[in-house]
Amino acid sequence: MQLLDGKLAAQAIKEDLKKKTSALQEQGKRSPHLAAILVGTDGASETYVASKVKTCAEIGFESTLKRFPSTISEEELLREIEELNNNADVDGILVQLPVPKHISDDKVINAIDPSKDVDGFHPVSVGNMVSGTPTFIPATPYGILLLLEHFKVETKGKHAVVIGRSHIVGTPMSILLSRKAYPGNCTVTICHSATTNLKEICLQGDxxxxxxxxxxxLTADMVKEGAVIVDVGITRVADASKKSGxxxxxxxxxxxxxxxSSAITxxxxxxxxxxxxxxxxxxxxxxxKKQ
Known part of the structure; x- marks a missing residue:
């Protein structure tokens, strides 16, 4: 069984990006610049954004973090996004979701310039992905492809079973694994809460x-011998034996x-x-792309 260690693969990618950024700086060019918007004080969102900002610093990227209270109006937030759209020194924009309920996620996503949509959620990005046109792929599915590539996991001709149909992971993952590329060339089945024979389908999954x-x-009785398992979920479960609880x-x-399994994350x-x-x-x- 091979452990698909995301820390190891991510480190290799970060080192490569660090070298490329250093080469740009030596040529007198500016570094790539990521701007993040955080609305409110959600603990998980704070952690995610802090990790992104820290990683940017590690590899030499510029980063801007704009924080706003959860009381910010939708109109004000959309104005802030427009300012970043118009800033030529900003290459990528992400708004950490979810935003407060009085703000529309869709309006926020649609407000981002598609050329800066590094989260890959804009309808233009999604449409390009479906049609096979080069575009920004949502970060988690893109990360999974990079992971499979790093560990040279064979995907051609395999039956891939995707459990979940969210627009963030499940649906894009099913599209990407079926495309004529590597990683890809799979026959894909997408399962969800209305799938009646989920166990039988999972047992067919390579x-x-x-x-x-x-x-x-996903339990052992749902998995065939030698399957490759990619676990996207992360849930906090009460555990009195842990210091954190x-x-x-x-x-x-x-x-x-x-x-x-033959390989698992x-x-x-x-x-x-x-x-x-x-x-x-x-x-x-x-x-x-700008260069």
Whole structure:
């Protein structure tokens, strides 16, 4: 069984980006610049954004973090996004979701200039992805592709089962794994809450991507011998034995599924670090398109 270590793969990508950024600076050019907007004080969002800003500093990227109270109006937030759209020195823009309920996620996503949409959520980016046109891929699916590529996981001709149909992971993952490319060339089945024979479908999967957000949902009896398992989920589960009072669990029951798999991602330390790697790659690509 091979552990698909996201920290290891992400580090390789960061080192490569650091070299490329250093080369740009030696040529007298500015560094790629990522701007992030954080609304409110959600703990998980704070952690994610802090990690992104820290990683930018590690590899030599410029980063701007704009913080706003949860009381900011939708109109004000859209104005802030427009300012970043018009800033020629900003290559990538991300608004950490979710935003407060009085602000429309869709309006926020649609307000971002598609040429700076490094989260890959804008309808233009999604349309390009579906049509196979070069574009920004949502960071988590992009990170998964980079992970499979780093560990040279064979995907051609495989049956990939994707559990979950969110626009952030499940749906784009199903499209990307079916495309004529590597990683890709899979026959893909996408499953969700209305799938009636989920276990039977999973047992056919050479590759299973679990992205439904339900702790330890995928068990050993749902997985065939030698399958490749990509666990996208991360859920806090109460655990009195931990100092924090909780443990982080993926969508896969790791201890019983891992012995049956040929390769598997851990949680934490699997897909998580690769999501940031995907975001940074998108930012670098946005910068290079301008050049």
């Amino acid at each position: 590759i299973i991507v679990a992205a439904l957000g339900q702790a330890e949902f 909780f443990a982080l669990k993926g969508d896969v029951k790791f201890d019983e599924v891992a012995p049956k 851990p949680v934490p330390g699997g897909v998580g670090p690769m999501t940031i790697a995907g975001l940074l790659m998108n930012t670098y690509n946005a910068y290079m």
